[in-house]
Amino acid sequence: MKIAVAKGDGIGPEIMSAVLKIFDANKVPLEYEMVDMGKWVFDKGFSNGMTPEAQQTIERLGILFKGPMETPKGKGVKSVNVTARKTWNTYANKRVFQTLHGVDTVFSKAGIPIDITVVRENIEDTYGGIEHMLTHDVALSRRFITRPGSMQVIRYAFAMARQKNARRITCGHKANIMKITDGLFLECFYEVAKEYPELKADDIIVDDLCMKLVTRPDTFDVVVLTNLQGDIVSDLCAGLVGGLGFAPSANIGDHICIFEAVHGTAPDIAGKNIANPTALLLSGFAMLRHLGLTENAAIIENALLYTLEQGVHTGDFGDKNKPSLNTTEFADAIISNF
Ligand code: NAD
Numbered sequence: 001m002k003i004a005v006a007k008g009d010g011i012g013p014e015i016m017s018a019v020l021k022i023f024d025a026n027k028v029p030l031e032y033e034m035v036d037m038g039k040w041v042f043d044k045g046f047s048n049g050m051t052p053e054a055q056q057t058i059e060r061l062g063i064l065f066k067g068p069m070e071t072p073k074g075k076g077v078k079s080v081n082v083t084a085r086k087t088w089n090t091y092a093n094k095r096v097f098q099t100l101h102g103v104d105t106v107f108s109k110a111g112i113p114i115d116i117t118v119v120r121e122n123i124e125d126t127y128g129g130i131e132h133m134l135t136h137d138v139a140l141s142r143r144f145i146t147r148p149g150s151m152q153v154i155r156y157a158f159a160m161a162r163q164k165n166a167r168r169i170t171c172g173h174k175a176n177i178m179k180i181t182d183g184l185f186l187e188c189f190y191e192v193a194k195e196y197p198e199l200k201a202d203d204i205i206v207d208d209l210c211m212k213l214v215t216r217p218d219t220f221d222v223v224v225l226t227n228l229q230g231d232i233v234s235d236l237c238a239g240l241v242g243g244l245g246f247a248p249s250a251n252i253g254d255h256i257c258i259f260e261a262v263h264g265t266a267p268d269i270a271g272k273n274i275a276n277p278t279a280l281l282l283s284g285f286a287m288l289r290h291l292g293l294t295e296n297a298a299i300i301e302n303a304l305l306y307t308l309e310q311g312v313h314t315g316d317f318g319d320k321n322k323p324s325l326n327t328t329e330f331a332d333a334i335i336s337n338f
Helices: 012-025 039-043 052-061 080-087 147-163 181-193 206-215 227-240 278-290 294-309 327-335
Strands: 002-006 031-034 063-066 092-098 115-121 131-135 138-141 168-173 200-205 222-225 248-252 257-261
Touching: 002 012, 002 052, 012 278, 012 294, 012 327, 052 063, 063 278, 092 147, 092 227, 092 278, 115 147, 115 227, 147 168, 147 181, 147 222, 168 181, 168 206, 168 227, 181 200, 200 206, 206 227, 222 227, 248 278, 257 278, 278 294, 294 327
Parallel strands: 002 031, 002 063, 063 257, 115 222, 168 200, 168 222
Antiparallel strands: 092 115, 092 248, 131 138, 248 257
């Protein structure tokens, strides 16, 4: 089975090499076609950050495993990440945040387990980038929320919640203020909820959601939100389980799926071989399971969990009194625990 791989920018090549090394050591039956995407492709003059060959390869193979990518600053340049999600209509962004033994947080220390799946709408909202100066002093941005766009991500969230035997599914929104846009999203949520009587479906205003997530995260299960609110809430959830180094993400479409970490290119630590590859590895497990490679996913996941439980860590987490491993050493430690 072949998949497309883009190493990404910043820490991308370092964490991707670590993850592919772990896959190879487990003899994961995948072949990789490397594709050209990211900042250096922008720099070569490709305005969407990917070459036409990369686009064709991804469309042929249907799966893209990618490192984080940087978007050059300045007007007229669109994020390659946003372009990819839009081009291939990967409408649902699934992010799973779980307590990992060995990754200390205030909640793990208090014995409060966390298992929250955030489903973020991935295409619409303010991410259309429709904004302009109305006058010299007034900037205007347009937000669009559609019924078909809302229905497809909400349907995905409910189906996924049923599959994982979730007890509760919650819609986060700001429909008390944005009555028409968030109001439409909320209306779609309760429309789909009728088809899932076994699930407790409820809604919460997004600011209240943020407060309750940091006080009682164990009461949440699946949370579905519009694009921008989902982006912010999922970084908050990453903080609950130890930080961005532990936040995986799957961009789900009907024809193409993209698996990547939630975090960015981490320019502050790029090139030092000290980044934590766990988030990309967790995204890799989601990809392996999506491809039916459940046994490989289980073996590597057990090795990761055992490694973390042993207190093995990179510099961004863990016991500061114990020496940290670099990216390559951390990957080797996981491999030694297969
Ligand atoms: P960031 O996620 O790159 O970094 C935030 C902080 O988290 C930094 O201190 C960084 O060192 C740390 N961090 C992130 N990942 C880490 C890891 N694996 N191990 C250890 N520490 C880690 O966010 P940013 O600085 O706001 O963004 C940098 C660039 O990344 C920007 O160009 C942004 O557009 C891009 N970005 C890309 C994606 C993507 O490709 N999906 C997502 C977010 C940001």
